Amino acid sequence: MTTTATTRTTVSSAYGDVDVPENPDLVVAVSYDTPWQLKSLGVAPVAAQDYSDGISEEQREFLEPVDSVGEFFELDIEAVAKAEPDVIVGDVLEIDQETFDKLSEVASTVIAEGETRGDWKPIVGMLADAVGAEDKLEESKVAYEDRLATLQEDYKDVLADNTFADVGPMDDAANFYIAYPSSIVGAIYEEVGMKPAASLPTGEFPKGWEQYPTAKIGEPLGDADAITVTAKPDGTVDPVMQSVLDNTLFKNLKATKDDHVFPVFSGVTDYESATAYLDTIEEKILKPLQK
DSSP states (O other): OEEOSSSEEEEOOTTSOEEEESSOSOEEEOSSSHHHHHHHTTOOOSEEOOOOSSOOHHHHHHHTTOEEOEETTEEOHHHHHHTOOSEEEEETTTOOHHHHHHHHTTSEEEEEOOSSTTOHHHHHHHHHHHHTOHHHHHHHHHHHHHHHHHHHHHTHHHHHHOEEEEEEEOSSTTEEEEEOTTSHHHHHHHHHTOEEOTTSOOSOOTTSEEEEEGGGTHHHHTTOSEEEEEOOTTSOOOHHHHHHHHSHHHHTSHHHHTTOEEEEOOOOOSHHHHHHHHHHHIIIIIHHHHO
């Protein structure tokens, strides 16, 4: 980031360098994860997307005073303009070049990007530059790294003795997905040292996940010592996923028979939520495996 002699600064973004105010007062978030990333940086947006479900009560309270700029993938440019932002922020997964150009006519727009869907670290870094929250970013990064190191040391034997797989629901119970290191959850599992099961397929997986038929669930999951399952914020499992878990083929898996199936809500978007997720990994996964 290069600072000019005025109160503006130049930051990097997915669509090139952008001139922004050094300390913007009015920030509009135009991507799904952006409000939570701003929250982790100590910044409250004046406008963001509508969220119907899938968020925690704390997140809902955070968004209560925030104006709406439309729903997921249905951005309302006029609503963004009405908020009179100093800067607009989002990520490239939802904001393409055409939308970026339209937003840039409203205010300075910084669209962040990472190499994969699970690559939230550079995204948060770009957002921190855009809103002048570099100090808060560094503070939350150090807290995450310290917590990670403690977890790795305290559970080194559990991590050495077990392999893992993370699964979630598709549209119906005939299929399910497996998350890989290119996903948000998979990337954190890799950092913790949670080794993938030998039976899991290998590859690049640019989406971060891959779909598989439930009828052949034993092939990719057969060697897993522990299986984590995508859960809602309240800890319950989606009904479609529950149907997969109730399938006889899933019940015959090694992890299921050993009672090593763990529903876990992640919600990771930034260092703050990632640190909280490390606490969840300890309580919901590693500590039970230590017994």
